[in-house]
Amino acid sequence: MPRPRGLDGSCPCEEIIESRWLEITESRGIIPCEEKIPETPARHLVTNPGHRQVKNPENNSNNNKNNNNNNNQTAATAKPQAGRSPSNLDSESTEEPTPVPTPVKEGSEGKATSTNEFVSWVFSPTSPEQEEEQATDDVEAQAQSTEALRRLTEKARAKLEQPEDEIPAREITTSVVVPRIFNINTLEQHFSAQVNITMVWPLPVNESESAPEPANDDGDWIPVWTPKYRFRHLLEEKYGFAHYSTRWQGGQRWIVAESEHLVVISEALELGDFPVDCQDLNLQILSLIPTTWAVWKEPEDSELIQLDMHHCLLNDFDFVKECPFTFRLYASEHEARTASRIDVKIKLARKSFYYILNVAGMVFIIASFSVASFAIHPAAIKERLATDFQLVLTCVTLKLLLGQMLPPLSYITLLDFYVISGFMFVAGMTVTHTIVPMWYVSKKDVSAVTLSPLSFLEEAAFVNDDGSNFRVCISCWMAFNVMFVLYAKRKAHSVYSKFVAEALAEQKFH
Template structure:
């Protein structure tokens, strides 16, 4: 029995030695893998801290390239001087700390924690809905750029110029500004992309005509009114929309013209019945006043006269002149022949003045408001030509690259 137990113990010891010999290499490999993984994590953490310390503060002035796309233009509210729109704001800026980084390092870095120009929409009304995404891109030289895409849906304020109403052309502006001072950030137009206006999704197509060209302007916003030296950089991108005047021409201008034309019919009433003449004339004046109130309800309270106001006021002045004559003619009834001659002269003068005023009004509309529309149409044609040329240049460069490769 003792010899058998000794043999069994010897077999167990040999088995344990064999197992330990087999498992030990794997245990050593696991320990080495864990150690290398910890070293990698430690290096990544150190690299993150270095990048963060380098990019959260910039000593030099950073140039941010901006492009704005009007994805959808909604209702243009003339009375409230605002418009609804869905816009896409793309921004791009250099990030030297990320130049020539490995793919593993890029995946381990949170781009939201890098330096940011802190862009916002300056003329947004309230809190618009925003969706912001960041990604890292490289050019042919291996230089890193942070690419930010901001999708904004909201209401935007716009100071409407209504001098030419209802033949006006309005600017629809998106102003992109930075919360950082202008000595730290410079906002410029992205030369590699074009501002885009999507006219197919325009909501107010029945009331407005949307142009496809855009214009940009740079300005500095004053942060503190007490200290004008501290300013913020901003970039304004605007598209334009021309009001379709057909509704106002047929329902306001034409009806007012007919009402004033009927004022000359009151001269057919005998001069000995001034009460009938005045009753008809006052009815026409009150009708013109009603039209004026309808027009005022569709416009904000502005301190200047629009083309519509000028026409309606001129018509009311003419009607008031007719009423004044009907009140004066009663003093001339002592000499009926003399009264008839004077009334013919007054009727002729009023008729000529009214016709000349209407002709002059049409000429003024053609020379000034319509001229602005012709300029906008010319800019649309130039924009189309430039877009086609840029597409041809990009296509030729791509074809040359493919041939060389």
């Protein structure tokens, strides 16, 4: 086939080949020849040796037709040059070119040889078989990508069109370990706890979830989907950490989420029986994902709840030996949705000895001191009242100290009742020391402007009545304390027994 030429009879390929040849020879230090580089039949011209241009074999026939038309049009419109005719041009273009030797510098024979090899490689033609094979590979790759995209689209459409009730929920095996409970604050009504939660669910077999092998896991992997939950009545989370890993079990791969939390939980305490009360510390974990998507279940090979009682600092509490805690795993309705929930109730009984000794014991001693004022002569009203008022102020101080042990309450606790009773006894003694002497001694007899009488006829009766008053007051005070101690012991036993019975019934029910 004749090579296309320009209007002046020159071949555009020759100019490109010549410029390329000059660049190569200059870079390799070869002396260029005065004559032009002979024409080399090239199927494709490639400027970058690393990327060879490949044409689609289906378009070869069309390209050949277009080239023939262009050649005919160019040959018809081109002007013949001197000594040359259009027929000579066609004949010259079909002749095989004669290689022309290229002079080179001394010592550059190797460079010239390598340059010729490079030029022959650049302009080497591509066989039709290679073009056809490349085109076939491109068509197959495009068909595979189209098929993969179609499958993903159909899968996504089917998932969107599937009713919500038919989508299977993830089953998450959940276990909770409470290694430590501490800082139970009765005044501020909160407690601190360390909670470790372990959740296990199967690794989804799809393109969206992939995990490294256990041997290659560096600890930084986080799954695409993770369970979400929160602690109810949470005041503060001082520390939180989660670690994700995988393991093989039963021929299936599972995702294991291990989280550790240090939380401060608010707890409304029932202090009506203080200091012989029993309390429930509620630790409630609520799932944020509805049960239609994720359901918590108990593990088969371990306990749902574990409590380490040896590392707990309970202050003035102690665990109920018969039932240290109860738990329940169920689906609860919260905020117009149903979600999994775990309730853990830690059963505690207060140690009342501290409060009996430091509060009730002090009130008993101070109130009993008011009886000592009977040692003063009943007519010395001033001295007796001074002693009584000092004891009243002391009782008020103890009541203020007790207020710092308990939060503001709308009811009276058992210890409040005893403190108020001691205060009322001291107040009653003060009233007695004021009123009884007025039956025997008038204000004239003890006037501040006249001298006191040297003798008093009813003094003996006055002293005897004051002694009787002393015996009545001390008897009432002692009887009250005995009755209160018996009542407090019976109350403590009743509260503890009822609390244990409810705990056992609750655990048996769940």
